[in-house]
Amino acid sequence: xxxxxxxxxxIVLPVFNEEQxxxxxxxxxxxxxxxxxxxxxxxxxxxxxxxxSVQLISxxxxxxxxxxxxxxxxxxxxxxxxxxxxxxTSGDAVVVMDADLQDPPAVIVEMIKKWQAGxxxxxxxxxxxxxESLFKKVTAAVFxxxxxxxxxxxxxxxxGDFRLMDRQVxxxxxxxxxxxxxxxxxxxxxGFNQTSVEYERQERIAxxxxxxxxxxxxxxxxxxxxxSSFPLQLANWLGSxxxxxxxxxxxxxxxxxxxxxxxxxxxxxxxxxxxxxxxxLVGAYLFRVxxxxxxxxxxxxxxxxxxxxxxxxxxx
Ligand code: UDP
Ligand code: MG
Numbered sequence: 001x002x003x004x005x006x007x008x009x010x011i012v013l014p015v016f017n018e019e020q021x022x023x024x025x026x027x028x029x030x031x032x033x034x035x036x037x038x039x040x041x042x043x044x045x046x047x048x049x050x051x052x053s054v055q056l057i058s059x060x061x062x063x064x065x066x067x068x069x070x071x072x073x074x075x076x077x078x079x080x081x082x083x084x085x086x087x088x089t090s091g092d093a094v095v096v097m098d099a100d101l102q103d104p105p106a107v108i109v110e111m112i113k114k115w116q117a118g119x120x121x122x123x124x125x126x127x128x129x130x131x132e133s134l135f136k137k138v139t140a141a142v143f144x145x146x147x148x149x150x151x152x153x154x155x156x157x158x159x160g161d162f163r164l165m166d167r168q169v170x171x172x173x174x175x176x177x178x179x180x181x182x183x184x185x186x187x188x189x190x191g192f193n194q195t196s197v198e199y200e201r202q203e204r205i206a207x208x209x210x211x212x213x214x215x216x217x218x219x220x221x222x223x224x225x226x227x228s229s230f231p232l233q234l235a236n237w238l239g240s241x242x243x244x245x246x247x248x249x250x251x252x253x254x255x256x257x258x259x260x261x262x263x264x265x266x267x268x269x270x271x272x273x274x275x276x277x278x279x280x281l282v283g284a285y286l287f288r289v290x291x292x293x294x295x296x297x298x299x300x301x302x303x304x305x306x307x308x309x310x311x312x313x314x315x316x
Contacts, residue, residue, distance in 0.1 A: 007038045009112065009164075010091030013099040014081035015044050019051040021206030025101050026060045026067070032105040033066070038112065043068045044099070045085040048075035078211070079181045079219070082161055087174050095164045096183075100204035103162040107199045111164035120169050120192035123184075124162035124199050131203025136216075143220050150230035155188045155223075156196060163187065178294055182219070182226045189227070189296075226294075232283035239276030246270040 011029065015022065026042075033040045046054045046069060054071060061067045070088050072081065086094055093115050097103040103124060111122040129137055144157050161184055165173070172190045173183075188194070211219075224231065246269035253262040 007093065008041065008091040009036075009038050009108075010041045010043055010086075010089035010094045011108075012043045012045065012082060012085035012089060012094060012096045014047055014078050014085065015049060015053050015057070015099045016047040016075060016078070016081070016210045017049045017051045017053060018099045018207060018210075019049070019053045019056060021100050021204065022053050022056050023060070024205055025099050026057070026064070028101060029105055030064050030066075032108070036109070036112075039066075041066050041068060041089070041091060043070060043085050043088055045069075045081040046071040047077065047081040048072045077215070077218075078161075079183050079222070082183050083173075083181050086165075086170050089170065092167050093164050094167070094170045096161050098160075098162065098204075100207065102202050102204050103160075104199060104202055107162075107197060108164070110197045114195055114197065115164055115166060118193060119195045120166040121187055121190075121194040122164045123156060123159050123187070123194065123196050125156065125196040126158045126160065126201045127198045129201040132201070132209075136209075139216070143223075147220075147223055147228070150224070151185075151227040153185060153189045153227050155185050155227065156194075159184060159196070160201075162199075166192070168192070172297070176296055178226070178296070180222045180226070182222045185223055185227045229284075229287045232287050233280065235276045235283055236280030239273045239278075239280055242269050242273030242276060244273075246273060 013025070018025070029042060033042075042064075044057050044067065046057070054069065057067065057069055061069075068088065070084055072084070082096055086096070093112065095108055095111065097105075097108075107124055111124075114122045141158070144155075144159075147155060148157060163184075165187065169187065169190055169192055173186060176186055178186065246266050249262075249269060250266045253266070
């Protein structure tokens, strides 16, 4: 079919044991692409699947020359699959989506419209989640709200990794070599013009979720430790509280009569407070080491004007 624009859109799909639904995903996406004016490439990142997923995707390449495969040597996890996938893209815009069609392809049209209107990141905001357990919905709702409170980066609520990113954003992400990446947080951290489209998350077409509770917990920990020092500050708060409490206690007991036992209680709280406070201080220094070790760029320059050779890569 004749394409009316020469934009290339890359779609990155992490795949882990999706043999039951992958064929339908490919068929649905190819049918979708046929009706779009842009060029598309589909980059499947096989995250160490132990089933026929790769074989099925490879076979589909005979019929669709826009399919590309990045195959991991083992299961490295969803976030690293996305991280790798976007590095292999060459599109002007990059879309990340689940390989189980939980993220409806039709939403991509809306994302592209907003991108063409000037947005650099268009993330999908889930207004509903079909076919997911009450447990998952509740834990996710609580987690994203807590994370928002304790982090200093504005990570949008009810948003997974389904999103469109401009090439410039993808280039910045590709520079971030984080050991345990929390991609949705990193995209927020990068900045630029970010906006959302609302969508209804569908039931997965086949198979079961590849996110058991253990992986969910790990993702949540990565989110917190990547973007918040709150847990480390907790020791400071508890320590300060304990010291204040000890002096309050001392004051009250001095008024009402003071004995050895009460002095012991006072000392206990005072020492515990000092101990926790020191721990918090150690934590604060540790966090700086941790921040430095992440090697995030210190800042990102969105655009420059008036320079002889405008450099897109002037971050350090
Ligand atoms: N996935 C992956 N590696 C993993 C777990 C999941 O690449 O270790 C893929 C999976 O195949 C799917 C996407 O990441 O395309 C999201 O996983 P899933 O759909 O199981 O999570 P849920 O939608 O249930 O949160
Ligand atoms: Mg899914």
